[in-house]
Amino acid sequence: MSPIQANGYPIYFNEQGYEALNKWLSDSKYSSIFILVDSHSNEFCLPHFLPCLATNIPIEVIEFDAGEGSKNIETCVQIWKVLTELGADRKSVLINLGGGVVSDLGGFVASTFKRGIDFIHIPTTLLAMVDASVGGKNGVDLDHLKNQIGVIQVPAMVLVDATYLETLPQNEMRSGLAEMLKHGLIADKKYWEQFLNLNKLNFNDLEMLIYTSITIKNNIVKQDPTENGIRKALNFGHTLGHAIESYFLEQENKPTLLHGEAIATGMVLESFIAFKKDLISSAEYQQIKETILGIFEPIVFEITDIDPILALLIHDKKNEYGTIQFALIDGIGRIKINETVKNELLIEAFDAYKS
Numbered sequence: 001m002s003p004i005q006a007n008g009y010p011i012y013f014n015e016q017g018y019e020a021l022n023k024w025l026s027d028s029k030y031s032s033i034f035i036l037v038d039s040h041s042n043e044f045c046l047p048h049f050l051p052c053l054a055t056n057i058p059i060e061v062i063e064f065d066a067g068e069g070s071k072n073i074e075t076c077v078q079i080w081k082v083l084t085e086l087g088a089d090r091k092s093v094l095i096n097l098g099g100g101v102v103s104d105l106g107g108f109v110a111s112t113f114k115r116g117i118d119f120i121h122i123p124t125t126l127l128a129m130v131d132a133s134v135g136g137k138n139g140v141d142l143d144h145l146k147n148q149i150g151v152i153q154v155p156a157m158v159l160v161d162a163t164y165l166e167t168l169p170q171n172e173m174r175s176g177l178a179e180m181l182k183h184g185l186i187a188d189k190k191y192w193e194q195f196l197n198l199n200k201l202n203f204n205d206l207e208m209l210i211y212t213s214i215t216i217k218n219n220i221v222k223q224d225p226t227e228n229g230i231r232k233a234l235n236f237g238h239t240l241g242h243a244i245e246s247y248f249l250e251q252e253n254k255p256t257l258l259h260g261e262a263i264a265t266g267m268v269l270e271s272f273i274a275f276k277k278d279l280i281s282s283a284e285y286q287q288i289k290e291t292i293l294g295i296f297e298p299i300v301f302e303i304t305d306i307d308p309i310l311a312l313l314i315h316d317k318k319n320e321y322g323t324i325q326f327a328l329i330d331g332i333g334r335i336k337i338n339e340t341v342k343n344e345l346l347i348e349a350f351d352a353y354k355s
Contacts, residue, residue: 001013001014001016001207001211003016003020004211004214004215004218006134006135006154006158006218006221006222007136007154007221007222007225008154009154009155009156009157009158010157010158011134011157011158011159011160011214011218012157012158012159012160013159013160013161013211014160014161014162014163017159017160017161018052018159018161020157020159021052021053021120021157021159022053022054022055024120024156024157025053025055025057025093026055028093028118028156029091030057030091030092030093030118031057031089031091031092032057032058032059032060032086032087032088032089032091032092032093033053033055033057033058033059033060033092033093033095034059034060034061034062034083034086034088034092034093034094034095035049035059035060035061035062035094035095035097036062036064036079036094036095036096036097036098036102036105036106036109037061037062037063037097037098037102038063038064038065038066038067038070038098038099038101038102039063039064039065039066040066040098040099041066041097041098041099041102041124042061042063044124044164044167045097045098045124045164045167046061046097048163048164049097049122060086062079062082062083064078064079064105066101067101068101068141068249068256068259070101070105071101071104071105071140071141072140072141072142073140073142073149075105075140076105076108076109076112076140079105079109080109080112080113083109083113088113088114088117089114090114090117091117092117092118093117093118093119093120093156094106094109094110094113094117094118094119094120095119095120095122096110096119096120096121096122096133096155097122097124098123098124098125098128099123099124099125099127099128099132099172100123100125100127100128100131100132100259102124102128103121103123103128103132103133103138104132104137104138104139104140104147104150105138105139105140106119106121106138107119107121107136107137107138107139107153107155108138108139108140108149108150108151110138110153111138111151111153112151116153118155118156119155119156120155120156120157120158120159121133121155121157121158121159122158122159122161123158123160123164124164124165124167124168125164125165125168125172125175125176126165126168126172126173126175126176126177126180126210127172127175127176127178127179127259127260128176129160129162129165129176129210129214130176130179130180130183130210130213130214130217131176131179131217133155133158133160134158134214134217134218134221135217135218135221135231135234136152136153136154136155136221136225137150137152138150138151138152138153139151143250144246144247144249144250145246145312145315146242146245146246147242148315152225152226152227160210160214162203162206162207162210165206171258171261172258174258174260174261174264174295174296175258175259175260175261176260177195177260177295178237178259178260178261178263178264178267178292178296179213179260179263180195180209180210180213181195181264181267181291181292181295182234182236182237182263182267183212183213183216183217184332184333185236185267185271185288185329185332185333186233186234186236186327186329186333186334186335187216187219187220187233187333187334187335188212188216188333189331189332189333190333191209191212191213191216192332192333194209195291196287196291198295217234220233220234221234229337230337232325232327232337232338233327233335233337234327235326235327236267236270236327236328236329236335237263237264237266237267237269237270238263238266239266239270239313239324239325239326239327240265240266240269240270240309240313240346240349241262241263241264241265241266241267242262242263242266242312243309243310243312243313244257244262244265244266244299244309245257245259245262245263246312246315247305247308247309247312248262257299260296261296261299262299264292264295264296265296265298265299265353267288267292268288268289268292268293268353269346269349269350269353270326270328270329270349271284271285271288271289271329272285272289272348272349272352272353273326273328273341273345273346273349274328274329274330276345276348276349277328277339277341277345279328279329279330279331279336280329280330280331280332284331284332287332288332298353301350301353301354306347306350310343310346310347323340324340324341325337325338325339325340326339326340326341327339
């Protein structure tokens, strides 16, 4: 597969990617290489990755505990301290080998250490391949509020190797699939329709779907790197999805949701809102709801959950001047941004989801 050129960095695939990585490491004359992993990618992905490196530059591996609970400033402080103790300097490079948490946190650590060192993303989950590693967003959570602290800073390169997906459990695969469904719904109806019968897809199909998803996201980000306009389209399903994810994270009696599970629910809810605002037809809404709930098990909401979830919307990063703004599909494959929604309609969306 041909490399994809993003804003200021290339995205390589499979074997060609390792050749490009080794050439980049050689040409850049880095003083040291640090590989950031979580406990999962250290066990399952690092053994595949290390033999692919062809370099005499000193290498150190830094590991942190896997999971969204580690995506905070405290983990960053620990990693900054380890980098300092191991002698990292401005000519060091950080390779982020892992899923979305590793990509988001590692990019933030590198962007702020000594006012910024180079970093490279090697995503090992489907979610990280099609979303977290592309676009230059890096950051951490503030308590249970998603991605409240961060920067936009692009990597030196991204290397996507679908081989890593062979180590992934099914729920993690589904989590990444949510972002791919979103790309079809906001930008490409024919792409969306490829997911209507997942049973017919094989691994080769998956590689091409990943490539298409990255292309869709990259084309949007290139138009609007700092999210002042059309990049807000990528937030479809995320306004309510992030609020749901944050709420479930802070409730000890609730199951922890994967990012994609929360976003899938957000897409169903926000599709209902689009239907009620006459942006999509009843048939389109039903197709979206049935497709997504055929992949993702419905989340159980108690009546006491709704108000606290809606209260979290005020922290959404798209809000301006205290107004909650949504990106809503305007027919499958098209999007409208900066849409305001009344509270009554939000409550109605949850009622429709539960019915």
